[in-house]
Amino acid sequence: MIDDVLEIGKVKFKSRLLIGTGKYADDSIIPAVCDSSESQIITVAMRRVDFNATTENVMDFIPKNMQLLPNTSGARTAEEAVRIARLAKAAGCGDWIKIEVISDNKYLLPDGYETIKATEILAKEGFTVLPYVNADLYIARALVDAGAAAVMPLGSPIGTNRGLKTREMTRILIEEIKLPIIVDAGIGRPSEACEAMEMGADACLVNTAIATANDPVKMAKAFSNAVKAGREAYLSGPGAKSNLAQASSPLTGFLTEGQ
Amino acid sequence: MSFYNICAQYDEECLKEQLASKTETDVKHTLAQEQISPEGFLTLLSPAAVPFIEDMAQKAHKLTLQHFGRTITLFTPLYLANYCTNRCVYCGFNTKNKIYRSQLSYEQVESEAKVIASTGMKNILILTGDARAKSSPEYIKACVEILNKYFPSVSIEIYAMTEQEYASLAESGVDGMTMFQETYNEKLYPVLHPSGPKHDYRFRLDAPERSCKAGMRVVNIGALLGLDEWRHDAFKTGLHAHYLQSKYPGVDIAVSLPRMRTHVGHFEQTCVVSDTEMVQNLLALRIFMPRAGITISTREKAEFRNNIMHLGVTKMSAGVSTEVGGHAKAEDDSDKSAQFDISDTRSLTEMCEAISSQGYQPVFKDWEPIFGTL
Ligand code: SF4
Numbered sequence: 001m002i003d004d005v006l007e008i009g010k011v012k013f014k015s016r017l018l019i020g021t022g023k024y025a026d027d028s029i030i031p032a033v034c035d036s037s038e039s040q041i042i043t044v045a046m047r048r049v050d051f052n053a054t055t056e057n058v059m060d061f062i063p064k065n066m067q068l069l070p071n072t073s074g075a076r077t078a079e080e081a082v083r084i085a086r087l088a089k090a091a092g093c094g095d096w097i098k099i100e101v102i103s104d105n106k107y108l109l110p111d112g113y114e115t116i117k118a119t120e121i122l123a124k125e126g127f128t129v130l131p132y133v134n135a136d137l138y139i140a141r142a143l144v145d146a147g148a149a150a151v152m153p154l155g156s157p158i159g160t161n162r163g164l165k166t167r168e169m170t171r172i173l174i175e176e177i178k179l180p181i182i183v184d185a186g187i188g189r190p191s192e193a194c195e196a197m198e199m200g201a202d203a204c205l206v207n208t209a210i211a212t213a214n215d216p217v218k219m220a221k222a223f224s225n226a227v228k229a230g231r232e233a234y235l236s237g238p239g240a241k242s243n244l245a246q247a248s249s250p251l252t253g254f255l256t257e258g259q
Numbered sequence: 260m261s262f263y264n265i266c267a268q269y270d271e272e273c274l275k276e277q278l279a280s281k282t283e284t285d286v287k288h289t290l291a292q293e294q295i296s297p298e299g300f301l302t303l304l305s306p307a308a309v310p311f312i313e314d315m316a317q318k319a320h321k322l323t324l325q326h327f328g329r330t331i332t333l334f335t336p337l338y339l340a341n342y343c344t345n346r347c348v349y350c351g352f353n354t355k356n357k358i359y360r361s362q363l364s365y366e367q368v369e370s371e372a373k374v375i376a377s378t379g380m381k382n383i384l385i386l387t388g389d390a391r392a393k394s395s396p397e398y399i400k401a402c403v404e405i406l407n408k409y410f411p412s413v414s415i416e417i418y419a420m421t422e423q424e425y426a427s428l429a430e431s432g433v434d435g436m437t438m439f440q441e442t443y444n445e446k447l448y449p450v451l452h453p454s455g456p457k458h459d460y461r462f463r464l465d466a467p468e469r470s471c472k473a474g475m476r477v478v479n480i481g482a483l484l485g486l487d488e489w490r491h492d493a494f495k496t497g498l499h500a501h502y503l504q505s506k507y508p509g510v511d512i513a514v515s516l517p518r519m520r521t522h523v524g525h526f527e528q529t530c531v532v533s534d535t536e537m538v539q540n541l542l543a544l545r546i547f548m549p550r551a552g553i554t555i556s557t558r559e560k561a562e563f564r565n566n567i568m569h570l571g572v573t574k575m576s577a578g579v580s581t582e583v584g585g586h587a588k589a590e591d592d593s594d595k596s597a598q599f600d601i602s603d604t605r606s607l608t609e610m611c612e613a614i615s616s617q618g619y620q621p622v623f624k625d626w627e628p629i630f631g632t633l
Contacts, residue, residue, distance in 0.1 A: 022328060022330075023327070023329065024328065024330075025328075025330075025615075025618045026620055027620065046627050047624070047625060047627045049624070050381065050623065050624045074627065103509040104508035105512070106504050106508050106550060108550070211328050211329075212324045212325065212329065
């Protein structure tokens with residue numbers, strides 16, 4: 001079998017689980033989480049990174065072999081997101097950026113319009129842009145045109161652990177959008193990540209569910225297994241689901257009888 | 260319409276009656292809901308909810324974990340001046356109190372900033388008394404410019420300003436404002452604030468909204484618990500926060516829960532808030548507003564602060580001095596001109612250790628000041 005890899009921009013990854021760095025009780029657990037998750041891409045909020053830190057910093061705990069995905073959390077407009085992306089690059093965090101533009105602090109839902117604007121600007125500047133958006137076909141199409149490297153629809157609002165509430169809309173994105181679809185936000189349980197993968201999502205990003213588990217290292221492993229299981233199920237082509245029972249005594253059998 | 264109109268719907272008598280009418284069944288029903296209405300919030304604040312405090316704690320803990328993880332953001336206040344033209348009867352800076360008054364020069368601001376920054380602190384909250392003539396908006400702006408060199412986040416807790424003044428401070432790098440209404444009881448308010456600009460209840464009540472309009476990133480409100488029946492003030496604080504969060508979704512709305520402390524001067528508290536009541540307030544607020552920041556200051560004792568980390572708190576002060584220039588000053592030089600006595604005197608390092616030992620991570624930096632950086 002040909003190697004099944006996730007390709008974003010021009011980079012290939014074996015793992016289809018992306019993880020985060022927020023919400024841990026202690027950043028020193030991050031290397032162990034990276035290890036057990038087998039993840040190769042890790043997102044970090046620029047607002048939390050202290051570039052002048054004399055003491056420990058979250059960046060010190062990120063394994064060097066991982067693809068760093070700085071995010072623009074805290075940005076309320078495209079302009080702010082662009083500034084944060086440039087800042088991350090200038091600070092040596094590379095040119096991958098996860099765009100998060102949120103101007104609703106009550107539900108933390110992403111602003112599609114501003115996200116598209118930021119994606120366009122940053123993609124032109126050579127960034128590998130991964131925008132976090134609502135599972136909306138029009139936004140996703142605009143992001144493709146804007147030069148995004150992947151589309152990251154939410155499963156449910158950030159931090160809610162509610163699972164894949166956007167199932168139908170995400171399924172449409174999987175069908176229609178040729179870029180990798182990475183389900184981001186809201187995934188609370190490995191079974192939900194598995195479901196997204198089984199449906200054909202290219203990857204899942206999980207932070208809260210791992211970081212706030214009683215045993216984050218073990219939970220990271222569980223997610224790793226779930227994402228693999230879901231991917232394998234998808235690749236193996238699950239039997240078609242049908243709402244109609246396959247009658248053992250068909251009503252139209254007479255049409256073919258005797259042929 | 261301003262929050263004033265909403266607040267005015269709940270007079271003290273009707274609140275009293277409503278709180279007393281809540282039953283255990285109401286509490287159970289409220290706790291079973293995913294989203295709590297203002298009515299439900301009142302239920303959780305009522306005496307009927309006291310026996311359910313553990314259930315509330317479990318729910319509040321889960322919600323906080325989901326939204327904030329195991330993290331506590333740290334900040335420290337910096338007192339720029341203690342001149343004040345008001346006569347808040349409960350405050351040590353009251354214009355009638357004979358205390359040593361001073362104001363930091365720009366050089367002193369810089370040296371205070373250096374001392375604080377050397378501890379690793381990144382979030383600073385600047386405070387002044389209410390004396391426009393002394394601590395003018397221009398003076399505050401100039402101090403902010405100095406502090407911006409040392410701290411990614413600078414917020415203000417000063418006198419109520421106009422929308423334009425807030426906008427100008429936001430532009431100069433202030434990212435948050437704190438405004439305590441002290442008490443929402445409109446009849447009691449003028450009694451506690453007999454003279455000075457703070458006497459104007461309505462101007463103060465609308466200040467958080469003006470700062471939301473002016474583009475402040477974080478707006479933090481609160482009542483000083485112990486001035487009036489705490490349940491009334493707690494309810495109105497929550498309603499106020501809810502009003503602001505719904506009307507200004509781009510602003511991070513946070514709530515502080517300060518309890519009355521001893522200070523220079525003589526104020527007899529009429530309503531003492533017990534630890535259990537403080538916790539009930541905190542839990543009800545967290546359940547009502549799962550995404551709001553909640554601050555507990557060093558007014559509270561170290562042990563109490565350790566215990567409540569699990570209950571919904573997201574922000575704490577540390578390494579606090581409530582004296583003007585108190586950070587750079589040697590302890591022996593203290594002129595005893597603090598605004599109030601602090602209970603938790605732990606240093607920043609000790610505070611971080613305490614947070615870690617509770618299984619939480621102390622967060623220093625939670626904001627990147629992006630304007631003017633590139
Ligand atoms: S509470 Fe503020 S306004 Fe009132 S006396 Fe104290 S410093 Fe002045």
